[in-house]
Amino acid sequence: MTKYSFMVFAGACSYGILSTLVKLAYGEGYHTAEITFVQALGGMSVLWGLHLFKRSRSAARPRLYKLMLAGALIGFTSWLYYRSVQYISASAAAVLLMQFTWMSVLLERISGKRAAQPGQYICMIAILGGSLLAAGPGIGSRSDLRGIAFALASALTYALYIVSNTFFSTETPALTKSAWMMTGSAVLMLVLVATGDGLVHADAGLLKWGLLLALFGTILPPLLFSGAISRIGAGSSAILMTAELPVAILSANLLLSERISHWQWLGIGIMLTAIAALNLVKKQA
Template sequence: MLFNHRAIIARLWPVALLLIAMAAIQSGASLAKTLFPVAGAAGTTSIRLILASLMLLMVFKPWQRHISADAWYSIAIYGVALGVMNFLFYQALHRIPLGIAVAFEFSGPLTVAVIASRRALDLAWVGLAIAGLAILLWPGSDTTGAVNLAGAACALGAGACWALYILFGQKAGAVHGMHSAVLGVTIAAVVVAPTGIWEAGATLIEPRVLAMGAGVAILSTALPYTLEMIALPRLPTATFGTLMSLEPAFGALSGLVFLGQQLGSWQWLAIGAVMTASIGTTLTPGTAQGPADEEPPRPD
């Protein structure tokens, strides 16, 4: 009986860590949105990435490890994609509810999964995801009104960058692991910082902005990165993918609890369609699923 208890705990605690990581990421996004009126979306993106990179650099000290020239190429694209992705996601969050922004952004990893699989069944999952996104864009589909098209476009652009982030992050992380992720975050900060500084200026160094920016950096980057790196090697790929599919729901709930963002029934249905499509691509894989590979931490 004791063995069974230990076995159950061994299976459940990495799942719990991943759920905590998702809750932290979406809570960080909610906190970031409250900073927009003060620092702007670009300024908030910048302060988050700058502080997160400084935290990670101090902990992991990637300069102590030799990085090959080939790895630098992947790390550079990974970092640029990460920076643009965060910038576009916060631009989307400035215009549309958090749960809807995450649902649109999820088109990126879903597309990567489908392209990698190349099975006829995945066309059904793609169709379901497209139907969900179409419902979100349909004018007057619910009492909450039509989704802002510019916000939706920014979220879809963030999804495209997420796809690049996954592809090149896997190449860089396969050799240098977390060191690649830290360097990628640093490059992302360098890419986005000029725009954020131009928009917010000296506001970024005000004590309140620095304190809130540090909170966003911890919740959205430092804490979930750490938890995911502990959980990923202990989870089968299918379990990891299924749990990741809960991200839009976490975003919608976080927006409701922390920001008071009400979604209508059709919008919840659309988010559910995107989640179901993602779960479907995960649970109907073309190859056997072992423990999850070490992937770059998630971006939001």
């Protein structure tokens, strides 16, 4: 595995542990809006610090309001995803989030950005079938429908974020884009905090969880991806990024003692294979 492939793999693994960290934060009494706000604020501070240190200059002046709107979208994705793990298991939430893979294909088709191929529809059906097995009891009759709704909504907003990024100029440095996007995310989270429960727990514990989520969710992945995806290609990167799912399942099993059956592992295998095939078909198309 080359250095750049490992960077993409490591970024995906960072995303994979987020649902487990959020579950642990909930166990200490913190709520969604406050941990998401501290995460966005911490990520924004670090990214702007790196941006100013490197003194990034872009060949094309970015439309800042578009970048901030995209950041608000990814921030809202995090908020929805974190809300989902209040009601369903972390592993089930991770499985449902991965539905963004086929949702993004359909959105590209609707937007006219790219026409879907017959092979892609077969892969999407396989992803759905694998998801039913992989989610296991997390979306069974005992689960809370609100958790399922929040997780699927986060998958949709994540797909919207991915598709919207295809319309941005590639000449704008990744660090610049990430800093402005995280600013938009922080602004939205501030609004949610102000209009919701507020910062009920403004203490060291909240700072700990917020910074951990910022490190693994908004700082490391963008930095790793921006330096590696262009080197190995989008198709190979998308396949490596499927590592997020097994890491999410394993971290939930090890740190939260969530049981994983053989049927769930079979479903995960089907999902990962179908996602890899979906990205290969997209690359060929």
